[in-house]
Amino acid sequence: MNSPTGVKIGEVSRRTGLTVRTLRYYEEIGLLAPADRQAGGHRVYDRADLERLYRIGLLRQLGTPLAEIGRALDGPEDDLPAAVDRHLATVDARLAAMGRLRERVSAVSRSLHAGRDVGRAQVLDLLEDLSAMDHGLTQRITLLVYDDIEAVHDHLVAVFGFGPGDLTRNQDGVVVHGELHIGDGIVWLHPEQPMFALASPRSLGASTHGMAVLVDDVDRHYHQSLAAGADVITEPKDQPYGYREYDARDIEGGLWSFMARLPADTATQGQTSG
8 A cells, every 4th residue: 555645665666676675775875765754664755756766767777877876866957857858869769770770671671582682881771770779779787697696696785885686586485586786787696507507606616707896996995895794805906907906705706806997197107117
């Protein structure tokens, strides 16, 4: 049941596909605070909250990092009509690109079936529109394989400060898919699957991935992670390739590197002295 003054967090989660965990995380980082709380602490969202959540979802879809979304939302020109207009413009651009691609593919198909040769110009046209489609419709998602997805998800959130995401359970209640938000990227946590030769680092006894994450302050992140129980392999160090970096393993043996680009003069000095 919804409150007369708003919508409960459970209903918002159900309708949007966002987990309660994610909505609470948005509140924790100051991105979306519910308008009210009922007895017992249940969060209730009003119309303005839902409009803000819509704008958050749109900016996430457009690839805006979480760290920048708050500033974008609080800008003077950001309101619901502007957000809807941006959404509409994005959809229109994608539909237009799809329409152009369909027409050109159809023309090439007719030529081939009629026994006519296809020239270089037509192939280049196809490549041009295909490139436009790639930029407008695709997003890179990193997939990491783990044995205990729920435990790894909670560990990575608690120790390294990643943003929590959806956890999908099977009929037995076991988590079979997880998501994490890391800066401007999304990571999927995938179960082991022998038929695809997918195994966790723990099962193999070796790191099956090495993930590099850019942070604002390497030393601060290092101390926070260490205090939270991180299994640190190497302490922060300036590297000859122009980054300051430290490395750690997660609870199943996955390798994570946290780094920040060094100032140009510092990087140059390191290369010279090396």
